Amino acid sequence: MIWLRTKKLIVVLIGALLTAISMNFFLIPANVYSSGFAGAAQLLSSVFGGGISTGIFLFILNVPVALLGWVKVGRSFTLYSFISVLAMSIFLEVIPVKAFSDDILLNAVFGGVIGAVGVGLTLKWGASTGGMDIIAMVLSRLNDKPIGTYFFILNAIIIITAGALYGWEKALYTIVTLYVSTRVIDAIHTRHExxxxxxxxxxxxxxxxxxxxxxxxxxxxxxxxxxxxxxxxxxxxxxxxxxxxxxxxxxxxxxxxxxxxxxxxxxxxxxxxxxx
The missing domain is CATH 3.30.70.120 (Alpha-Beta Plaits)
Incomplete structure (x- = not known):
């Protein structure tokens, strides 16, 4: 049991590292956005001119959600999910923001793939990357309404705001990232609710x-x-x-x-x- 928990912790940390790499090396330099709370944190950081980093915003957004998950979902799932969020926030602060390519499409695709591998591994080992995943878990235990609607609304807000701030071309590349991420998560785990x-x-x-x-x-x-x-x-x-x-x-x-x-x-x- 201890070895299983240790392996799970290692996988969660690797997943958080991959997600942070995808954002700091590909998505953030190209102003292309991730999905869910990570994308929302990225967007808020952009709105505030980078004065508050994406990692800090990600942590702030997830604190009330983690408290909700602790009460409504269960300690083990919420604990590992919060560890994932905390680790990702730290990695986002430690890893420098650096562009490896000026091609927006390459950034959108590779950012989406690398980030999705991190999310997929985390989900496969019974944790999550926090945010909308915990909210979805809570809602699934309260009612049988489609959880995908909430994901769609949040991602739609991110895409529309990205288009308004940086031009609709950026918004379209964000859609590419979301599509690639979904396909990769499908292959590793499952996107079906x-x-x-x-x-x-x-x-x-x-x-x-x-x-x-x-x-x-x-x-x-x-x-x-x-x-x-x-x-x-x-x-x-x-x-x-x-x-x-x-x-x-x-x-x-x-x-x-x-x-x-x-x-x-x-x-x-x-x-x-x-x-x-």
Whole structure:
């Protein structure tokens, strides 16, 4: 367990470093913006003429969100997410802002790719880069409304403001960065807010107990039979958020390493998306 936490901490720090590199070496010098709270912090720093750095704004924006996450989401997820934000803020302050290319398109693409690798790795290991991810996690536990709307509104504000401040060409390159980032995160982790997990196991009782203890999600149990072995099994069907995938994968490995698991994208959910 200690080794797993240490590996998770190392991955979170690497993710924060990659995100800071993408911003200070590519996005900030080209006035191309990142998504979410990182882009908002970058934008605020530009509005204030650089008097307050992007790293400081990023930290300030995430403090109230971290407090909300601590109360509503859970300590482990919020703690690692805040460590990610804190590390990224420090890296943004320590790493100098330096342009490696004058080509805006190259900056937009490479900034998007490198930053997305950092975010994807962080998500894959059960943490987040803070900001909108924590808000999305809170909202997903309160209701079943599309979280993507909130991401879209914030990113739309960033893009429109970038266009008003630096010209619409900059805004278009920001869209390129957002698109590239989304595709890379898709490849590393998943950008889908909700996932349906179907677990076929002979240890359904133990699996159900641990999932109920560690995740606030209901489970549907369906009888199943192996076609080759004719063994009686059960299939546990559960809908989770992308942030819970890391924890569920480890639960499955601990309870039944021989379980067959299928994970698919969920377009929408009707009914209660939580454990009552």
């Amino acid at each position: 909700k996932l349906t997990v179907m677990i076929i196991t002979k240890k359904s009782a133990e699996m159900k107990k641990v999932i109920h203890e560690k995740l606030m999600r209901g489970i549907t149990i369906i009888p199943a039979k192996g076609s080759y072995t004719n063994e009686d099994k059960e299939m546990l069907m559960i809908v989770i958020t992308r942030y819970e995938l890391f924890y569920l994968e480890r639960i499955i490995k601990e309870v039944d390493s021989n379980a067959f698991t299928n994970i698919v994208q969920t377009i929408g959910v009707l009914g209660f998306f939580r454990k009552d």
